[in-house]
Amino acid sequence: MGWNGRCGPAHRGCPGISTYRASETPAKLGGVRIDVFSIFPESVDSYLDTSLMGKARLRGLLDLRVHDVREYATDTHRSVDGTPFGGGAGMVMSPEPVFACIEAVQPRRPLFVLSPAGRPFTQDVADELAATDGFSLLCGRYEGFDQRIVDHVADGELSIGDYVLAGGELAACVVVEAVGRLVPGVLGNDASTDDESFRHGLLEYPQYTRPATFRGWEVPDVLRSGDHAKIGRWRQAAALDRTIRARPDLIVLRGGLSSAEEHLLAEHGYPLPAPENAPAQDLP
Ligand code: JF5
Numbered sequence: 652m653g654w655n656g657r658c659g660p661a662h663r664g665c666p667g668i669s670t671y672r673a674s675e676t677p678a679k680l681g682g683v684r685i686d687v688f689s690i691f692p693e694s695v696d697s698y699l700d701t702s703l704m705g706k707a708r709l710r711g712l713l714d715l716r717v718h719d720v721r722e723y724a725t726d727t728h729r730s731v732d733g734t735p736f737g738g739g740a741g742m743v744m745s746p747e748p749v750f751a752c753i754e755a756v757q758p759r760r761p762l763f764v765l766s767p768a769g770r771p772f773t774q775d776v777a778d779e780l781a782a783t784d785g786f787s788l789l790c791g792r793y794e795g796f797d798q799r800i801v802d803h804v805a806d807g808e809l810s811i812g813d814y815v816l817a818g819g820e821l822a823a824c825v826v827v828e829a830v831g832r833l834v835p836g837v838l839g840n841d842a843s844t845d846d847e848s849f850r851h852g853l854l855e856y857p858q859y860t861r862p863a864t865f866r867g868w869e870v871p872d873v874l875r876s877g878d879h880a881k882i883g884r885w886r887q888a889a890a891l892d893r894t895i896r897a898r899p900d901l902i903v904l905r906g907g908l909s910s911a912e913e914h915l916l917a918e919h920g921y922p923l924p925a926p927e928n929a930p931a932q933d934l935p
Pocket residue numbers: 765766767791793794795796809810811812813814815816817818819820822
């Protein structure tokens with residue numbers, strides 16, 4: 652392993668899962684193409700070569716191309732950053748290598764910068780991107796980007812949440828995985844994203860597996876009843892109750908509860924929510 656955690660091509664990825672750098676990518680793959688621009692391409696590649704995304708890449712469903720921006724630095728020190736005009740702490744990502752890299756690759760558009768200043772990345776945005784034939788992500792390190800990158804080569808900014816990371820790489824992995832799992836064929840045979848969290852603006856209902864009793868805690872009887880209509884109603888009630896408790900803001904966003912939903916909650920012994928928008932609970 653090198654000083655920056657980089658290992659040679661022969662050691663990259665998992666045994667039995669062949670991986671490739673952008674320059675080695677097969678010419679044409681199906682599915683969605685995603686170009687990621689980074690000065691730590693190995694961190695993005697290594698995470699996205701594991702598990703479901705690694706298999707999707709191998710199967711040609713996800714044409715993920717990770718590019719090393721530093722390869723396009725032209726000075727002797729191969730620098731990709733500079734001190735900020737006007738003074739201040741930290742370093743700013745330079746425009747030259749970023750523009751050169753993006754212009755050499757001619758990636759799919761839109762191209763998004765990952766930044767806390769971006770449009771919030773939600774399940775709806777993931778759905779939108781999964782329906783395209785591709786898009787691109789630019790990861791920054793240091794204190795941020797020269798604004799001309801944002802203004803003149805990017806098409807927009809995406810944020811994965813209201814916190815500051817040390818770089819955009821982790822955020823890019825979040826976007827690629829959330830979008831990648833929606834690409835047709837990426838999930839297993841009968842796996843479906845139809846009834847999962849956020850699909851109906853609600854959290855998922857609680858799930859259980861064997862044993863039916865674990866340390867004295869029992870699986871709800873209804874789930875073992877075999878009555879699938881009844882199970883469906885219980886799950887809907889339980890999903891509503893869980894969302895009301897954990898994320899009342901999601902209930903407000905979908906326009907509150909219908910009278911049928913209020914009836915469903917009452918029928919299953921769940922309390923009705925407080926009438927006003929109660930704040931999300933603090934951590935325990
Ligand atoms: C970054 C300046 C970019 O920290 C993030 C991020 C947070 N939510 N979504 C993305 O990206 C890296 C840090 C500082 C620009």
